[in-house]
Amino acid sequence: AQSVTQLDSHVSVSEGTPVLLRCNYSSSYSPSLFWYVQHPNKGLQLLLKYTSAATLVKGINGFEAEFKKSETSFHLTKPSAHMSDAAEYFCVVISEDSNYQLIWGAGTKLIIKP
């Protein structure tokens, strides 16, 4: 069955240092993958998406993610963390069985230390 695994439930970095949020997926073919962000007391927002075009995808707020089929990974990175990046991040894949459904990772809470 398809699945998405976010390898860390919490990631803590200092402001100005790089961010890495890890995501692995399982899929029988090249999937469509996304990262969503949820700031405290705000709705979920699409950060970026991969839909079989360029493997390096740029999103909002300086984030990017690289699709690596050989590693079945779609890790989210940012060169320099900002305090406003503190939020929960979700890795998501479209279901192979139904394009209505999204399969969600459990989420990673990003904590930014001053």
Next chain:
Amino acid sequence: DVKVTQSSRYLVKRTGEKVFLECVQDMDHENMFWYRQDPGLGLRLIYFSYDVKMKEKGDIPEGYSVSREKKERFSLILESASTNQTSMYLCASRRQGVEDTQYFGPGTRLTVL
């Protein structure tokens, strides 16, 4: 700007009560979704609707029902609320054929006592 609104941000109900959660979107989207979000579990799909009066069960439909009488409105109903339905409920909408982007409401935090 796409806007998805939910009727309440916070709701407290008692066990056995009937609960209605309302969601309205203003972008004429065909598809609408109800999720619940619990810590460590991500989002789980309860029901979705691909058009007016159409509905499909998601992964965890037990204890819930839905209604979509108008395109812009999708209601989630808890017929008899139970404590294990205490959760954050999120509504989303999406244009038919554009699989990649769902637009989310702010959520309703429901507590069942």
